[in-house]
Amino acid sequence: MKKHKLLRKAAAFLFAAAVSISFYGETVYAEEQPYDTYNYDYRGNIVLTPAAYVPSGSVTGLSVGTTNFKEPQDLCVAPDGLVYVADTQNNRIVVLSEDMTQLVRIIDSFDRNGEADGFNQPYGVCVSESGYLYVADSMNKRVVILTPEGGFVNIIDNPRSEILEEGFDFIPIKVTVDYADRAYVISKNAFEGILVFESDGSFTGYFGTIDVKITLWEKFWRKIATKEERSKQQLYIPTEFTGMDVDSGGFIYATNIDSDGVQAVRRLNPQGKDVIQKGENENVGGDLRVYTYGKYSGPSEITDVVYRGKGIYSLLDRKRGRIFTYDKEGNLLYIFGGLGTQEGTFTTPVAIEVIGDQLIVLDAYYGAILKFGETEYGSLINEAVGLRYDGDETKAIEIWQKVLKLDENNELANSGIGKAYLTAGDNKTAMKYLELGMNRKYYSVAWKRYRNEILTENMNTIMTVILVLIAVMIVYRKFLKRLIKEKRAQKKGLKEGGLIR
Numbered sequence: 001m002k003k004h005k006l007l008r009k010a011a012a013f014l015f016a017a018a019v020s021i022s023f024y025g026e027t028v029y030a031e032e033q034p035y036d037t038y039n040y041d042y043r044g045n046i047v048l049t050p051a052a053y054v055p056s057g058s059v060t061g062l063s064v065g066t067t068n069f070k071e072p073q074d075l076c077v078a079p080d081g082l083v084y085v086a087d088t089q090n091n092r093i094v095v096l097s098e099d100m101t102q103l104v105r106i107i108d109s110f111d112r113n114g115e116a117d118g119f120n121q122p123y124g125v126c127v128s129e130s131g132y133l134y135v136a137d138s139m140n141k142r143v144v145i146l147t148p149e150g151g152f153v154n155i156i157d158n159p160r161s162e163i164l165e166e167g168f169d170f171i172p173i174k175v176t177v178d179y180a181d182r183a184y185v186i187s188k189n190a191f192e193g194i195l196v197f198e199s200d201g202s203f204t205g206y207f208g209t210i211d212v213k214i215t216l217w218e219k220f221w222r223k224i225a226t227k228e229e230r231s232k233q234q235l236y237i238p239t240e241f242t243g244m245d246v247d248s249g250g251f252i253y254a255t256n257i258d259s260d261g262v263q264a265v266r267r268l269n270p271q272g273k274d275v276i277q278k279g280e281n282e283n284v285g286g287d288l289r290v291y292t293y294g295k296y297s298g299p300s301e302i303t304d305v306v307y308r309g310k311g312i313y314s315l316l317d318r319k320r321g322r323i324f325t326y327d328k329e330g331n332l333l334y335i336f337g338g339l340g341t342q343e344g345t346f347t348t349p350v351a352i353e354v355i356g357d358q359l360i361v362l363d364a365y366y367g368a369i370l371k372f373g374e375t376e377y378g379s380l381i382n383e384a385v386g387l388r389y390d391g392d393e394t395k396a397i398e399i400w401q402k403v404l405k406l407d408e409n410n411e412l413a414n415s416g417i418g419k420a421y422l423t424a425g426d427n428k429t430a431m432k433y434l435e436l437g438m439n440r441k442y443y444s445v446a447w448k449r450y451r452n453e454i455l456t457e458n459m460n461t462i463m464t465v466i467l468v469l470i471a472v473m474i475v476y477r478k479f480l481k482r483l484i485k486e487k488r489a490q491k492k493g494l495k496e497g498g499l500i501r
Contacts, residue, residue, distance in 0.1 A: 012375055027326075034345045035321075035338030041411060042280065042438035044288070050406050052325070052334035052378030055344025059369040061087070064103040065317070069367035074136075074174065074351045075360070076146070077128035083355070085362070086125040089105070091118060093125055095148075098355065100369060107133075107150040117152075119144070124186075128177035136172035136185065139249060143172050143185060143197075156183060159195065159203035165253075176244040184252055186241045193272070194241055194254060208241075208254055208268040220453045243304030243351070245313070251275075253305045253313055261288040261299020261453070267314055279330030280415075280439060285427050286317050286324045300324070306352045306359075310386035314352060316361065321346040323359065323372075331412060334378060337361075344370065377406050384416055393420035415439040427453055442498060 037051040061068040070089035077083055081098035092108035109118040124136030132153060133146040142157035159170055171188040178184070181199035184207060193206035243255040252268040264285040267276035278284050286300030300317040307313045311328025321339035326332055338345050347365035354360070357379070359372045374382065380403045387396035397420045403413040415437030421430035422442060427450035434443040455462070 034115050034340060034342035035336060037334065037336045039332060039335060039412070042440075044281065049334065049408070049410070050377040051336060051375055052381065053323075053336050053372040053374055056358065056371045058343065058366075058371060059096070059100045059396065060367060061094065064094075064101065066094065066103055066106065069094070071364050072362055072367060073123045073364060074125050075353055075362045075369065076125045076127055077353045077355055079129055079131065080148075081355070082148075083360075083369075084125045084127060084133065086122045088121050088123055088138075088364075091120060091122065093119070093122065093133070100355075100360075100371075105149070107146065110144070110146055110150050110152045112152045112155075124172065124174040126175050126177055128181055129179055132177075132181070134175045134177055134183060136175045138171055138188075139171055141170050141172070143175055143183060145201075154201055156185070156197050157200045159197070161203050161205070163192075163205060164203075170260060174241075176246050177250070178246050178250045179248070180250070181374035184244060184246070184255075186244060189240070191240060194244070194252070207272045208252065208266060208274070209272070210241075210256060210266075242302065243316075245307045247306050247307045248309075251460075253307050255302045255305045255315060257295070257301050258285050259301065261285045263304035263362075264300060265305055265313070268453075277328065278331040279326070279332065280441060281332075284315075284326055285319065286315055286322060303306070303349070304351050306350055306354050308354045310382075310389040312382065312385060314354075314359065316349055316352040318349050321349055323361070328389060331415075333381050333385065333412065336372070344372070346370065377403070380406070381412070386412075388416065388419070393423045396420050411437045411439075413437075415442070418442060418446070422449075 005265050033051055036048065038046050038048050041047050043254055067090070069085065069087045072085050073088045075083060075087040082104060083096040083098070083100055085094040085096065087094050089106075093104055094106055095104040096102065097104055109116050111117075111181055119135065119137050121137075122135050123138040124134075124216055126134045127148070128134065133148055133150075135146065137144050140157075142155050144155055145153040147153060157398075159168075159172065169189070172185045173188055174186040176184050183197040183201075185195045185197065187195055190206075193209035196204045196207045198204055200243065200469035241254045241256050245253045250270055253265060255265050258264040262283055262285045263276075263278070265276065266274040269275050272409065276284060286302055288299055298319075300322065301319040302315045303318040304316040305313055308325075312325060312333070314323055314325045317337075317375045318321055324332060324335050324339045335348075339347065341347075346361065347362045348363055349361050350364045351362040352359065353362075357374050359370060361370045361372070362368075363370060380399055384396050384399040384403065387393070397417050400413040400416040400420070403410055403416075407413070414433045418430045418433030418435075418437055418439060419442055421427075421433060422445065427446045430446040431443060431450060434446055
């Protein structure tokens with residue numbers, strides 16, 4: 001008996017050890033993943049999922065042949081594939097090859113009007129589509145524009161305008177550039193929004209100010225409160241932006257710390273209006289709250305964003321080290337990452353970028369770039385979302401079906417299939433999958449269309465039945481009236497004859 005028990009235990013152990021995820025034909029075992037991967041169902045409950053991305057290495061200054069990075073704060077992937085790192089405390093920009101195995105160059109100074117000039121704690125870095133390097137040279141209170149090799153081009157500093165407060169202190173910490181070479185700058189303590197500069201460096205105004213909502217109750221108390229009481233109350237000032245990226249259409253994705261955990265990213269059109277879609281759960285803020293160590297901790301603190309194409313973008317949470325990925329419609333695709341000391345976890349994540357099918361995250365404490373490669377699960381989701389974005393719904397069904405084989409309860413996959421059938425006009429099948437995907441919005445659309453479809457297909461029959469019923473009612477009513485008159489006449493005759501008293 002003991003022998004059989006030991007055999008069963010051994011078999012169970014071997015089975016558990018064999019549970020794995022396919023990663024480009026290799027086997028990635030569960031114990032090799034240093035974090036949980038999950039998503040949320042339509043009720044907001046956490047549901048464990050296969051891993052969409054797994055750690056695939058890291059890069060340090062020493063690994064590429066230079067001194068270690070010291071509290072780096074930003075990184076950027078240029079159009080030509082080179083990787084630029086803002087090595088903040090070393091006062092330099094480090095340029096790496098596309099595969100991040102070789103050092104291309106170090107830019108720690110530049111020639112300006114015949115004199116050497118250098119950086120002082122550069123916090124942000126960006127390379128424009130035209131190839132110019134923009135550096136948020138924070139403690140020098142300027143944005144430096146250079147050629148890719150480090151040649152001086154221009155400087156943006158000391159902006160002046162009537163809309164700026166008197167004594168405004170320009171301390172740029174993040175910078176991005178659109179297709180028209182307009183520079184968007186996040187400056188420390190600039191609560192009015194993102195500062196916008198034209199290609200010639202002239203300041204044009206604020207962009208994308210975050211509106212602060214005050215409840216009627218708070219307004220009431222502020223009116224009746226004394227001056228001393230008001231001074232102790234919360235200041236209702238807008239939130240600072242924390243990170244930015246720009247898509248090919250010139251829309252700016254900008255992140256902020258949202259105390260409500262509902263919206264930590266905005267998609268700003270050229271007029272500065274937020275046009276982001278929030279999905280079925282009306283939430284693009286990462287984790288609302290997570291149960292850890294016997295209590296609920298607060299919402300995510302989103303510190304950066306990267307636009308990945310096909311409407312997909314990823315957010316970096318510095319509070320828990322999570323990476324949240326959404327599609328254009330605001331659907332949460334997958335979550336991975338975490339804090340810790342194991343390979344693939346973070347201590348102080350500050351910036352996120354994408355290189356091909358890899359995501360890379362800069363950790364300021366480790367002074368390292370952590371790489372993450374997509375699994376089969378992540379690749380299929382990315383492909384299916386991309387196909388829907390391109391309008392190829394038919395092929396998307398096939399990919400979503402493969403996702404369901406890896407994660408049979410995936411609401412996103414069921415919803416994706418349902419949307420595809422809805423677009424194809426198969427409303428009945430769409431209803432089936434949208435119900436499985438708990439997508440109330442699109443299920444209502446499919447049901448209305450299916451109802452109209454049934455009515456249209458059976459209109460002749462329905463009209464015939466209605467006409468027959470009307471005819472029957474007319475005949476019945478005439479017959480009934482005649483019958484009532486005859487009975488009344490018969491009753492009257494009997495009464496007159498004395499048979500009824």
